[in-house]
Amino acid sequence: MSGVTRSCTPFEGQKPGTSGLRKKTRVFMEPGYVETFVQSIFNAIGGAGGKTFVVGGDGRYFNAEAIQTILRIAAANGAARAIVGQNGLLSTPAASNLIRKREANGGLVLSASHNPGGIDEDFGLKYNTANGGPAPENVTAAIYEETTRIAEYRTLESEDLDLSELGEKSLGGMTVEIVDPVTDYAALMRELFDFDKIRALISSGFTLRFDAMHAVTGPYARAILEEELGAPEGSVMNAVPSVDFGKGHPDPNPIWAKPLVDLVMSDDGPDFAAASDGDGDRNMILGRGVYVTPSDSLAVLAANAHFAPGYAHGLAGVARSMPTSSACDRVAERMGIACYETPTGWKFFGNLLDAGRVTLCGEESAGTGSDHVREKDGLWAVLLWLNILAERRLPVRDILADHWVTYGRNYYSRHDYEAVNADAAQDMMADLTERLPQLAGTRAGNLVVSAADQFSYTDPVDGSVSRNQGIRIWLEGGGRGVLRLSGTGTEGATLRIYLERYMPADGELTIETQTALREIAEAIAEVSKLTEYTGRTAPDVMT
Ligand code: G6P
Numbered sequence: 166m167s168g169v170t171r172s173c174t175p176f177e178g179q180k181p182g183t184s185g186l187r188k189k190t191r192v193f194m195e196p197g198y199v200e201t202f203v204q205s206i207f208n209a210i211g212g213a214g215g216k217t218f219v220v221g222g223d224g225r226y227f228n229a230e231a232i233q234t235i236l237r238i239a240a241a242n243g244a245a246r247a248i249v250g251q252n253g254l255l256s257t258p259a260a261s262n263l264i265r266k267r268e269a270n271g272g273l274v275l276s277a278s279h280n281p282g283g284i285d286e287d288f289g290l291k292y293n294t295a296n297g298g299p300a301p302e303n304v305t306a307a308i309y310e311e312t313t314r315i316a317e318y319r320t321l322e323s324e325d326l327d328l329s330e331l332g333e334k335s336l337g338g339m340t341v342e343i344v345d346p347v348t349d350y351a352a353l354m355r356e357l358f359d360f361d362k363i364r365a366l367i368s369s370g371f372t373l374r375f376d377a378m379h380a381v382t383g384p385y386a387r388a389i390l391e392e393e394l395g396a397p398e399g400s401v402m403n404a405v406p407s408v409d410f411g412k413g414h415p416d417p418n419p420i421w422a423k424p425l426v427d428l429v430m431s432d433d434g435p436d437f438a439a440a441s442d443g444d445g446d447r448n449m450i451l452g453r454g455v456y457v458t459p460s461d462s463l464a465v466l467a468a469n470a471h472f473a474p475g476y477a478h479g480l481a482g483v484a485r486s487m488p489t490s491s492a493c494d495r496v497a498e499r500m501g502i503a504c505y506e507t508p509t510g511w512k513f514f515g516n517l518l519d520a521g522r523v524t525l526c527g528e529e530s531a532g533t534g535s536d537h538v539r540e541k542d543g544l545w546a547v548l549l550w551l552n553i554l555a556e557r558r559l560p561v562r563d564i565l566a567d568h569w570v571t572y573g574r575n576y577y578s579r580h581d582y583e584a585v586n587a588d589a590a591q592d593m594m595a596d597l598t599e600r601l602p603q604l605a606g607t608r609a610g611n612l613v614v615s616a617a618d619q620f621s622y623t624d625p626v627d628g629s630v631s632r633n634q635g636i637r638i639w640l641e642g643g644g645r646g647v648l649r650l651s652g653t654g655t656e657g658a659t660l661r662i663y664l665e666r667y668m669p670a671d672g673e674l675t676i677e678t679q680t681a682l683r684e685i686a687e688a689i690a691e692v693s694k695l696t697e698y699t700g701r702t703a704p705d706v707m708t
Pocket residue numbers: 183184278509510511512528530532650651652653654661
C-alpha cells in the first residue's frame with residue numbers, strides 16, 4: 166500500500182453553508198470531489214499529521230463510499246487514528262460526543278440531515294472541531310479558501326476496509342478503530358437522565374412511539390427506549406436505517422412525519438410521540454392530541470429541565486437562534502438567567518456553550534440541545550421530555566397549557582417557499598434591505614410596521630461579527646416577521662418567513678395557529694413584495 170500525490174483542479178462551489186457542504190449526491194460522486202474537499206479541510210487545519218478524527222454519517226446513499234475515501238486521505242496525510250462508527254454509522258450528536266470523550270482533534274460527519282437520500286437526492290460533509298461542534302465561520306472560511314486553490318491531494322492505493330467488525334485495523338500506518346455507534350452515547354444519556362423514573366413511567370402503562378424515519382436513530386432508540394427503558398417492541402417505528410430512508414423525507418415535522426401525527430391525534434393514540442431526522446440531531450415532540458412547536462419545546466424544557474438529574478443544579482443561561490420565538494426568553498427572564506439570540510446555525514452556540522454561559526439552546530428548525538455535546542440532539546430532547554413527564558405525571562397537553570397560562574403564548578409558524586428562482590429571491594431581499602430604513606411607520610396589510618432591521622450578531626465570547634443574518638420586521642400590536650434565505654438548500658433558493666405573535670397569559674391561548682398569524686403573514690408578504698418577486702401566493706411548507 167503506497168501513498169500517492171495526485172494533482173487536481175479546484176471544484177467550484179465547495180463552500181460550506183449553514184451546516185457544512187451540501188450538494189446533490191451526484192456532485193459528491195464526481196471523481197475527486199470528496200478528495201479535494203477533505204484535503205482542503207486538512208490543509209485548512211494545519212495538516213492531519215499525528216491527529217485523531219472521528220468519522221461517521223447517517224448511512225445515506227454514498228455514505229459508505231465517501232468514508233472509505235476520507236480514511237484513505239486521512240491516512241495518506243499522516244493521521245494517527247480514525248474512530249469510525251460500525252458500518253460507517255454515527256448520529257451527529259453521537260459523533261460530537263465521541264470527539265469530546267476521546268479528545269479527538271476533530272470529526273468528519275457525513276449527512277444532509279433531514280434531506281432525502283439517494284443518487285438523485287442530497288449528500289453532505291461537515292467538519293467538526295475538537296469541542297465536538299460544527300466548525301465556526303473562520304474555519305469554514307479557511308476551508309473554502311483552500312478549496313479555491315487546491316492543486317493536489319494525497320491518498321492511498323488500497324482496498325476498502327471492512328467496517329462491519331468492531332476493533333482496530335491499520336490503514337497505511339493509521340489506526341482505524343471501529344466502535345459501536347450506540348455504546349458511548351447511551352452511557353452519556355444514563356448520566357443525564359433518571360432512567361429508573363422513566364422506566365417506572367413506562368411500566369405504569371404510559372405509551373410512546375418514536376419514529377426513526379428509516380434513518381440513523383433507529384439503533385439508538387431501540388437500544389435506549391425499548392431495551393433499556395422497557396418500551397414494548399415496536400414502540401420505535403421505521404427503526405432500520407436505509408440508504409434512501411425508505412424513499413422518504415427524514416424530516417421530523419407534521420408534513421413528513423404525518424403518519425405519526427395522525428396516530429397521536431387519534432383517540433387511542435400514544436401518550437407521547439416523537440421523531441428524529443436523517444442524522445439524529447432534530448426532534449419533533451407530540452403528545453396525545455397535541456403538537457409541540459420547537460420554540461415552545463425549548464421553552465418548556467428550559468422551565469422544567471431541573472427535573473432531570475443532569476440539570477438539577479439549574480441552567481447557566483439559554484440561547485436561541487434569532488428566528489426562533491421568544492417563548493424561552495420569558496422563561497429565562499423569570500429565572501433571572503441570560504437568554505442569547507444568535508444567527509441560524511448550531512455553530513453559533515459553540516462559544517456560548519464552551520464558555521459556560523448557556524446550558525440549553527434551541528432553534529425553530531426542530532433542534533434542541535445542551536452543553537452535553539456541541540450538536541443539537543434529537544434523542545436527548547425526547548429523553549428530557551420523558552424525564553419531565555415521569556416527574557410531573559401530566560399529559561403533554563396539560564404541560565403545554567400550564568406553560569402558556571404561566572408565561573403567555575408565542576403563536577409561531579414558519580412558512581417556506583421552496584425552489585424559488587435564486588435571482589428573484591436575492592433581488593427581493595436586496596430591495597427590502599434597501600427600504601428597511603424607511604419602513605417604520607408605514608402600513609403593511611392591516612398593520613403598521615413599528616421597526617425593521619437586518620440582524621447582525623456580535624459573538625459575546627470572541628467578538629466576531631456575523632452580518633446579514635436575516636431581516637426582522639416588527640409590527641404594531643406585538644407581531645414579528647423574519648425573512649431569510651436558507652443556507653442548507655441544494656436547489657434554487659428556499660425563502661423562509663418566520664411569523665410570531667405574543668399573547669399574554671390572560672389573553673386567548675387556544676386560537677388555531679395559522680388563524681392567529683394570518684394578519685401578520687399578509688403584512689409581511691405585502692412589505693416584502695413576495696408575490697411580485699417570486700410569483701408565489703402560498704408557502705410550500707408550514708411548520
Ligand atoms: C441545520 C442547522 C441548523 C439550522 C437549520 C436550518 O439543521 O444545523 O442550525 O437551523 O439547518 O438552516 P437554514 O439555513 O436552512 O434555515
